[in-house]
Amino acid sequence: MSSPSLDGEQAGHELVDHTSEVTLRLWAPTFPALVAEATRAFADLVPSDRRSADEEPAWRELSVEARDRAAGLVGWLNEIIYLCEVEQWLPVDADVTESDSGRLRVRARGVRLEMPFVLVKAATLHNATVREGGRGVEGEVTLDV
């Protein structure tokens, strides 16, 4: 699946499943755009009928501390998992700033969920990668589902 990134170039994602888990494969022109794409990718996992139709999307300022980009990407996905489960709030898009390698400031636009979304337990560090590749910045994260 592809979507326009913040600077107009293509970003995208795909889900690759293996025996027990699911790997999220992402690409984008820049690392912040990759994190924004991860936001949209996770939102795609949540059925649309779970989203509240009564409220307008709202913005929140969030941050992630990590020691490198792969951990930063995993940390952001774990932040989303927590928000969906406890606060019933699903980020659907994001403006991302990288202040240091892996340290992120995220201005996220999100919607209320009618009930907690609990089907993804966690984003893992297992084979988590962020690197330069043929499609710009490429990343992989395995989700425990």
Next chain:
Amino acid sequence: MTVMTRPPGLEAIRRVSDTLVEIGVDARHDMRVPARVYADEALWEQISRDRTLEQLMNVATLPGVVDAVYAMPDAHEGYGFPVGGVAAFRTTDGIISPGGVGYDINCGVRLLVCNRSAAEVGDQLEPLVHQLSRSIPSGTGRGGKLEMSDAELDRVFVEGCRYLEERGFATAADLLHTESGGCLPGADPSAVSKRARERGRRQLGTMGGGNHFVEVERVDQVFDEPAASALGLQEDQLALLIHTGSRGLGHQVCTDYVSRMDQAMAEYGIVIPDRQLACAPFVSPPGRAYFGAMCAAANFAWCNRQMITHLSRRAFASVLGPDVELRLVYDVAHNVAKVEEYAGRQLCVHRKGATRAFGPSHPETPAAYRGVGQPVFIPGSMGTGSAVLVGRDEAGELSFGSACHGAGRRMSRGEARRTRDGADVKRELVARGIVVRCPSLKELAEEAPFAYKDLDRVVDVVHRAGLARKVARLSAMGVVKG
């Protein structure tokens, strides 16, 4: 040496017996101990298809690992540790790894038997399964009926099922037949983050999604009459199997400590082949903190299964009458790290997707089962039945007292969905007389029998390898899916 299937590049593999394959320490320069896989040739062929062996060898590189690392016959690729992996580390200079326990801390299974036969249930089966599905919140995100304050959560963390006994949700007999009495000592509530508490606060007494379930069972076949009798099982008896864990609380504890240890490892000079194996010395501050938080989450999980037991007893009574009884045979964890003693050594045994299987003479085997062995439950795929076994003393040397925990996936969830439609799976189960309640047909397809290994083959290897002894087989009558 037997000629056998070998993944490319793995020349140091030899078949030791028809149920055991060993990968020698010379298979990879960084392995500290051999890796042993309990599998016959057919299961070996399945296990060696994905990255299970690579992950098992990764575990064999961790500091303080002793003797050997093991894969059970149901093993498959996970993240960090393989699912179905067992490894033990010295508590003096070895590590503890959150990834070696997994996200669903103390996911486990409990079996209850009823004072009614399956035949007596008759046309009450459908109302019974319906009432169970109404009573037990499942994977759709529905919260539990209890919302716990921090003080109440602290008591769950420290006292485990003893706290629920005080609240009237458990009996003394329930605690006697729960692994570790439903309470691991060593829980440290201060090591459980605010986020973990928030995720767990409304989840006590909830099943969760994925492969979690509550199944109404019939004791279909007894293989070992004396052992079955000691466990209180007889043919055609009605039973209930509950499979769930520590829910979001456990997931967050694992998330918190994988991240913390990932950042702390350099301080201890630990180098690992997969970041999800992030670990710290057992005696270090992060190691002790994780152990305290993991014990708290494990105690939460036992309380979760106990609350579901309480709700199930009420559901049974409301449908089958007030004189109906559900007696707990046993509750056993399959995702946990515990301090145990082997050959005079104190070890931190990690079981990820593996069940403790202590033998008849082990002091932790409940008094009622001494001379028989600790009950071990191996659920098959949804609707295909499950196996009851008892641990053997020999398992102490063969696998750190461990056996497998299920049939084991052989197909990804996506492939399962592409192979068969959920509605077809439901029709097939219904055609076999099984009552099904599931919030999503998609999940029904993901957990369908064809997505799993052959239960009978897995159980046969466990039995023949001497890890545990077959006692009985259960068949599903009703399935409530998470």
